[in-house]
Amino acid sequence: MRAESLACREQLGVDLTVQSPPPRRPSRSIVAAFCAALAAAPLPAHAFEIFGIKLFGSRDPAQEDLTIGDPQRYEVEFAVADDDIGKKLKAASTLWADRDEPASGAAGLIAKARGDYRRLLAALYAEGRYGGTISIRIDGREASGLAPDATLSQPARVAVAVDPGPLFHFRQADVVNQAPPTADRHDRVDDPRDEGFAPGAVARSGAVLRAERLAVEAWRQQGYARAEIAERRVEAAHGENVIDARIAVAPGRKAHYGPVTVEGAERVDAGWIAWMTGLRHGQEYDPDDIKRASTRIARLDLFRAARFQEAEFVNDDGLLPITYIVQERLPRRFGVGGTWSSVDGGGIEAFWLHRNLFGRAERLKIEGKVAGIGQTFKPDEFTYRVGASFVKPGVYTPDTSFSASLFGDREVLEAYTRTAVTLGAGLTHEFTEELSGRLFATAARSRFDDDEFGRRDFMTVGLAGGLTYDSRDNAADATRGVFLETVVEPFYEFERGNPAIRATAEARAYYGFGKEARLVLAGRLKLGMLAGPPAAELPPDLLFFAGGGGSVRGYAYRNIGVTTxxxxxxxxxxxxxxSIEARMRVTPSIGLVAFADAGYVGADAVPSFDDRLRVGVGGGLRYITGLGPIRLDVAVPLDRRPGDPSVAFYVGLGQAF
Incomplete structure (x- = not known):
């Protein structure tokens, strides 16, 4: 066994010392058995990994499932003493995963079985089991000894027997040349000892991989871009069931940014893209800068694919050249979408977009919308919206954008009918990945018709400033994080000479249970106030209403207000x-939701709650897509008034909040 282990070490090119264990039953040690299987196998050698590191060969799936001969059906049985480990071994086995599908001939089944030696071995290592044995027998014969053209029964009987062996612990877990502590909290990296790479901890192979990654990342966070693992030594002492692991880090030279070169740009100004990365010549290297640059440029929506490629070596002057390789999207795009609810009817919208108007990601979008279809079929009672918006990124700084928009609206609601032209222009700035701010100048000319006040005209000019903090993991389907936003809008109404100020604050929080967050609790709270003249002298669209799919489900859109x-x-x-929601993922693509919404609109700037709180409850179905969940909600108003629906249905893309 000792000779086999040393031969395996030479073949694989890794220092894996296996001390001879006490006498055991005839089955060989797992390392020796696998080396023997490799030596005996007439098929081409597959890739082999120890601690997740590919040591030789390719990982071409075609080598594991050769299309030879007729389909080979098989039945597989697993025999593992430990049920928990048995589940993990089954999850790693392609024999088990593909058991309902025939293999590509006898050679395909044999190749699949041989590949499982490696997969099961890696799964045992991942659980800290280094003294186990693996037997994969096809029709009573060990798969490692079968020729590719062996004759098998139909269906073949496959028996997988695994003895996990004893649990190994780290006796030694050393990181040589570990990065010094840093005072900058942004550069701190978890200690490998806190991630399971410590004496006495279970010697899982993943702990070694994490330790290597963290040890290298700690140096990279301090400016050593080409830090790498210089030595890796893992020794197993079977007699004592322990692992001695030692990894050494070579940090290399400290790096500063050299020139940034853009490759693949055709319609986009390559020099401008290099400036937009924010990687300034001579600035100390920080991997967080690379991540921020990737996020910033991804927001431009210019490229189908993009990646940073750092030079292999830091130059003698300490500069690290960086290449940004891109593949552009087509600059023009056209889209059509729709929404529907049983309360508000259906809506159709379309847009035309140019995402690179002048060569520096200038975005022009022309859009139109028709809504209220189904509630009425009279065109003059539909809601219409048409207009254009323009965005110029990279104004003053890479994180600052200029935006302008012009829209014409005719909005037909239960409470009023609005005909208006609105204009807005201003700046948006991304302070950090989570925090952004905006300041816009706004102007609107509008006419309102309602039953309470009749026809009124308004002319408003004002400012709109806001701050947003967003730490959600996915804006369309969050499972953790918070969203905080506050908006302040001072404005002046010229027709009646009234100044006013409007403010809103909203908070959303998400908490997922378990590693996969199959159950998520989500909550939302929104507050608003408007100080100034009485409601009769203010544009109704600046007053507060509630109700609808993004507000209080079960009630019509903007139909909760003050009753005169x-x-x-x-x-x-x-x-x-x-609002509060419980979101349960039933399958990878199907989710269920239960929710309750509540809303109150007061006549005064400070709410008195002298009217009843409007509450809607219901449930929903979610179909998960790459763009976000498709939402179907059913809601019931608990305080139904004349004109309110008994049941409301909503369909849309993305979670309700």
Whole structure:
């Protein structure tokens, strides 16, 4: 056994010393058995990994499932003493995963079985089991000894027997040349000892991999871009069931950014893209800068694929040249979409987009929308919206954008009908990955018709400033993180000479249970106030309403407001909304949701809650797609009034919040 182990070490090119264990039953040690299998196998040698490191060969799946001969059916049985490990071994086995499908001939089944030696071995290592044995027998014969053209029964009987062996622990777990501690919290990296690479811990192979990654990353965070593992030594002492592991890091030379070169740019200004990365010549290297640059440029939506490629060596002057390799998208795009709810009817919208108008990611979008279809079939009672928006990124800094928009609207709601032209222009700045701010100048000319006040005209000019903090892991389907936003809008209404100020604050929180977050609790709270003249002298679209798919489900869109003595519903000067959802992932593509929404609109800037809180409850179905979940919600209003639906249905893309 000792000779076989040493031969395996020479063949694989890794220092894996196996001390001779005490006498055992005839089955060989797992390392020796696998080396013997490799030596005996007339098929080409497959890739082999120890601690997740590919030592030789390729990982071409075609080598494992050669298309030879007729389909070979088989039945497989697993025999593992430990049930928990048995589940993990089955998850690693292609024999088990593909058991319902025939293999590509006898050679394909034999190749699949031989590949499972490696997979099962890696799964045992991942659980800290280094003294186990693996037997894969096909029709009573060990798969490692079968020729590719062996004759098998139909169906073949495959028996996988694994003795996991004893649990190994680290006796020694050393990181040589570990990075010094840093005072900068942004450069701190978890200690490998806290991730399981420590004496006395279970010697899982993943702990060694994590230790290597963390040890290298700690140096990279301090500017050593080409840090690497210089030595890796893992020794198993079977007699004592322990592992001695030692990894040494070579940090290399400290790096600063050299020139940034862009490859693959055709319609986009390559020099401008290099500037947009924010990687300034001579600045100390930081992998977080690379990550931020990738996120910033991804927001431009210019490229189908893009990646940074760092030079292999740091130059003698300490500079690290960097190449940004891109593949451009087509600059023009056209899209059509739709929404529907049983309360608000259906909507159709379309847009035309140019994402690179002048060569520096200038974005022009022309869009139109028709809504309210189904509630009525009279064109003059539909809601219409048409307009254009323009975005110029990279103004003053790579994280600052200029935006301008012009829209014409005719909005037909239960509470009012609005005909308006609005104009906005301003700047948006990304302070960090989570924190952004914006400041816009706005102007609107509008006409409103409603039952309470009749026809009124308004002309408003103002500012809109906001801050947003967003730490969600996925904006369309969050499982953790928070979203905080506050917006302040001072404005002046010229027709009646009234100044006013409008403010809103919203908080959303998400908490997923378990590693896969199959159950997520989500909550939302929104508050609003408007200080200034009475409601009769303010544009209704700046007053507060509640109700609808993104507000209080079960009620019509913007149909919760202040009820006047004449029985009409008008907007209020304060708003309170709250929602809670429980989201359960039933399968990888199907989810269920239960929710409750509540909303209150007050006549005064400070809510008095002298009217009843409107509450809607319901459930929903989610179909998970790459763009986000397709949402189907059913809601019931608990405080139904005349004109409110008994049941409301909503369909859309993305979670409700």
């Amino acid at each position: 003595p004449s029985g009409n519903v008008i907007g209020g000067r304060s708003l309170t909304e709250a």
